[in-house]
Amino acid sequence: MIDTHAHLDTLCDIDRGVDKIILAASGMKDSKNNLILGEKYPEKLLASLGIHPMENQDSPAELKKLVDENYKKIVAIGECGLDFSSDFDKEKQIIVFKKQVELAQKYKLPLIIHARKAVDETVEILKEYKNLSGVFHCYAGGNKRIKKIIDLGENWYFGIDGNLTYEDGLVEIVKNIPKDRLILETDCPYLTPVPFRGEINSPKNVEYVYKKVAEIWGMSFEETEKIIDANAKILFSID
Ligand SMILES: [Zn+2]
Numbered sequence: 750m751i752d753t754h755a756h757l758d759t760l761c762d763i764d765r766g767v768d769k770i771i772l773a774a775s776g777m778k779d780s781k782n783n784l785i786l787g788e789k790y791p792e793k794l795l796a797s798l799g800i801h802p803m804e805n806q807d808s809p810a811e812l813k814k815l816v817d818e819n820y821k822k823i824v825a826i827g828e829c830g831l832d833f834s835s836d837f838d839k840e841k842q843i844i845v846f847k848k849q850v851e852l853a854q855k856y857k858l859p860l861i862i863h864a865r866k867a868v869d870e871t872v873e874i875l876k877e878y879k880n881l882s883g884v885f886h887c888y889a890g891g892n893k894r895i896k897k898i899i900d901l902g903e904n905w906y907f908g909i910d911g912n913l914t915y916e917d918g919l920v921e922i923v924k925n926i927p928k929d930r931l932i933l934e935t936d937c938p939y940l941t942p943v944p945f946r947g948e949i950n951s952p953k954n955v956e957y958v959y960k961k962v963a964e965i966w967g968m969s970f971e972e973t974e975k976i977i978d979a980n981a982k983i984l985f986s987i988d
Pocket residue numbers: 754756773828936
């Protein structure tokens with residue numbers, strides 16, 4: 750199992766049972782911390798560097814410097830993107846997002862995309878660039894935007910989280926996502942799946958998301974794990 754999206758502050762959260770954990774970054778502080786964690790546990794923890802759209806106090810120039818110095822040590826850029834669910838400065842979000850798309854393109858790294866109430870706008874920006882890859886983390890574009898993301902190219906994936914275990918609408922969405930485009934994540938400490946809903950989430954709980962997908966696909970856990978992990982390995986270039 751691979752948890753393709755976790756926020757970890759400390760090492761106490763490293764769990765047995767999960768082969769790899771991709772550390773998503775919300776801002777500069779997380780990005781620096783992810784590098785430290787990734788260097789300490791290179792077999793298990795894979796770092797991403799980025800600035801979340803709601804964290805735009807952080808400077809994209811500072812992020813660029815960090816990526817320029819460390820691109821060989823990381824597996825992705827993000828999470829970054831657009832969040833139009835509040836009145837956060839949209840213009841600034843777009844500028845900060847585009848800077849990160851440029852970094853991903855320069856270093857051939859996948860993007861971990863956060864898009865809320867802005868999937869269409871995010872897709873339009875991505876279409877301006879060539880040779881990108883990435884994941885729409887915690888995909889929230891509904892059934893009607895699945896095709897839009899597939900049309901971005903074969904290097905684009907859908908990230909699904911623990912809310913799959915309690916949101917019926919997401920079950921339908923998973924049925925409509927091609928099997929070779931799905932990866933799973935916890936987004937811990939958030940989005941704890943059933944049966945631990947209400948508790949703080951951790952990477953090991955990604956197991957319940959795998960189990961739910963296996964149930965939806967009507968396949969064994971092992972077959973499901975094989976397909977999902979192969980997808981994550983392709984996207985993040987994991988050996
Ligand atoms: Zn996240």
